[in-house]
């Protein structure tokens with residue numbers, strides 16, 4: 224290619240790729256399939272390699288191009304980066320007080336109109352100043368002390384939501400201020416990966432974001448993905464400034480900058496109160512943490528009239544919500560034994576109200592994590608519960624650790640150690656070299672595993688034995704009445720009614736439910752067995768593929784791996800399960816007790832518009848329960864998966880859909896509401 228042609232082509236590719244980045248990362252509306260995007264990206268890379276003189280700073284290939292730095296250079300802010308006053312009264316009164324103060328300071332009387340406010344979210348990350356000259360991103364800096372920050376341009380370039388070049392008619396100089404943050408999904412994903420490798424996890428998304436921005440090696444920053452929302456301006460030149468803050472935000476969005484959609488222009492204290500309440504409802508379902516909302520007087524002229532007190536503008540306030548991190552104390556550390564024997568250390572806590580619920584337990588995830596955090600009995604700890612994530616211990620407040628005596632340094636309690644024997648059955652606990660999770664080796668000998676296995680067996684999506692819950696299983700196992708699922712079918716009224724708090728009528732109901740469960744489907748039965756790594760979807764695949772239990776039991780590793788979505792790990796779990804004589808015996812007993820299904824029934828594949836398609840359900844649908852939707856999909860030959868991936872064909876999203884929806888949007892998947900879903904399946 225001639226240099227001139229190459230230059231022209233490179234320019235076209237850059238625009239195209241950045242346009243797609245914007246559609247994908249800012250608007251959540253992908254315009255190209257991934258493969259096509261990759262092709263354009265590689266074409267541009269090839270041109271730049273062949274003609275290095277064509278490489279530009281704003282090329283999308285250069286987002287993670289920089290070399291590790293020795294340190295960050297100081298940047299003096301042209302316009303100081305201020306902070307906002309915080310209203311700690313988390314009730315409606317906090318918003319009313321702000322409105323009253325603004326009116327007073329403006330000299331407004333009762334007859335004056337309501338003040339207009341721009342209301343937005345208070346993002347929980349760190350403030351960044353982006354400097355665009357002639358539309359090109361030339362510098363990114365942290366807030367620092369407000370006067371001087373640190374230059375973090377290389378790292379900020381890895382944030383794909385941030386345009387390297389603004390679009391439209393751009394000002395000569397535009398400094399944009401906003402928050403770099405880590406989404407909950409990116410935080411969880413990063414931590415899961417770290418924990419699986421026995422490496423340190425991030426404490427919370429805010430620390431994750433701060434740590435990421437301050438990585439000297441931009442490649443490390445890129446591995447901890449950040450997001451960004453613009454919320455204000457710094458220095459500007461050559462631009463007709465709009466007259467209100469809301470218009471400024473709209474203008475920033477038009478330049479291609481990410482601006483959060485949850486913003487509103489409201490009137491008076493009432494409007495603020497409503498916004499505060501509306502966002503509080505939404506808080507758990509947002510894909511990122513917020514610790515409050517921010518109110519700003521909308522008119523820039525009024526903002527100027529109000530001015531500043533020291534470092535804070537009079538025209539803005541942050542109105543908080545109850546914290547998602549709180550202090551409490553550890554009363555005990557216990558371990559839980561799961562259905563597959565996984566041993567999870569759990570901290571028992573003095574009850575604390577955090578993230579909208581009272582928390583009494585928090586997971587410590589695994590032995591390595593518990594040791595690293597060094598949580599001990601008696602410790603004061605920070606507990607976090609955000610969104611729908613299970614509560615966890617963030618860190619220990621070491622200064623408050625109880626000491627053995629007043630003068631010495633020696634802690635009262637020793638470091639946590641995972642028991643070497645299962646606390647429930649006394650079998651050995653083992654942790655494979657390369658895994659973070661330790662397991663009880665007792666299998667179904669272990670009452671804890673037995674209880675979990677029975678609960679799983681009786682579960683609604685398995686054998687569906689109504690009324691066989693926690694308490695009952697506990698009694699049945701503890702009194703040695705039931706050892707295996709097969710024993711359930713031998714239960715008589717007498718044994719049942721002898722149990723504590725068991726009325727004769729409920730005993731009879733339960734026996735009837737057990738009896739009903741004898742008639743089932745092959746897929747449910749396979750799922751009910753609780754084979755490690757065999758969830759409901761895999762159980763269905765297996766039933767469909769083999770058509771009979773005997774065929775499945777006799778299948779070797781090779782044959783098992785012919786089943787769609789069954790790889791070596793799952794195949795090995797299945798083979799191991801059926802190689803265990805004890806398991807085969809239980810299956811024989813179940814059959815002898817009259818458990819049956821119509822062999823081959825599941826093999827009949829239905830042909831429908833959705834057969835073979837994978838769905839993910841998230842949030843609550845207006846009229847369908849999750850199980851109903853699932854049954855409808857499966858009846859038509861579709862599959863329902865628990866998590867969103869590139870392999871998902873459709874995501875059916877209802878009210879309060881959380882991170883799954885966010886992920887689906889990021890992946891550009893087809894997202895349906897209930898009506899569209901019903902249309903798809905021809906209802």
Ligand code: IVH
Pocket residue numbers: 305306307308343344345346347348349350351366401402454455517536539
């Ligand atoms: S405006 C002059 N808007 O909160 C006002 N700040 O103490 C300058 N923050 O460091 C800030 N969300 O990092 C503004 N919607 C929002 C914000 C926000 C989060 C952070 C920001 C700043 C701190 C204020």
